[in-house]
Amino acid sequence: SRPGQAGQLVGTQPRLCWWLSPFFLTCAVYFLLWIPEDQVSWVSALVKCLPVLCLAASLQAVRGGRGYHTRLQGALLSSAVGDACLIWPEAFLYGVAAFTMAHLLYLWAFGLTPLRPGLLLPVALVSVLYYGLLLLHLPASMVPALAAYSLVLASMLWRGLARGGTVCWGALLFTLSDSVLAWDTFVQPLPHARQVVMTTYYAAQLLITLSAFQSRRLKTT
Secondary structure, three states: OHHHHHHHHHHHHHHHHHHHHHHHHHHHHHHHHOOOOOOOOHHHHHHHHHHHHHHHHHHHHEEOOHHHHHHHHHHHHHHHHHHHHOOOHHHHHHHHHHHHHHHHHHHHHHOOOOOOHHHHHHHHHHHHHHHHHHHOOOOHHHHHHHHHHHHHHHHHHHHHHHHOHHHHHHHHHHHHHHHHHHHHHHOOOOOOHHHHHHHHHHHHHHHHHHOOOOOOEEOOO
16 A cells, blocks of 8 residues: 555665665765866776766665666666776777666666657657767767667667656656767867766666665665
């Protein structure tokens, strides 16, 4: 019943906060250190990846729904690889490949139920307009990889919106983060782009992760 589910949610909040506290701590470290982008190192890569790795670890707290949360863990780990690759400009396409894998895993986790085909048209229209314009500014060597990525990202957005809940907002913020990053990188530098990109990115990953905790029991140890 709804009252029972609400009581269960209230009862699990302290444990949920405990499992998610490393994520918030490592986010704070990332924004406090704010390592300049031109200081490329494994330390800066680790600081950037740690919040997402903490989210992947937090999913060990979930009991039941193992298939779903295992796919989310795979997506988060792939995202962490992508985060590290994007630190080095020469590894950019490897980062795109890692994030493509992450979105494919999110797609697998979100599934096709409910289908909600009515959402597909607006997502497709916005994606075609935006990425069609973006592709005009890309080096020819990057067009195939980023065209494929944009298709997978748009599909993830559709399925996230269809699923609803925190996944819906997570998918929207992930798309916003990627859109700002791409525009700032390839079209025109934007003010405070890095702050916007990373804030929306971490929030997106958190919201998607939270979906695994809904209607699930948490481990006590």
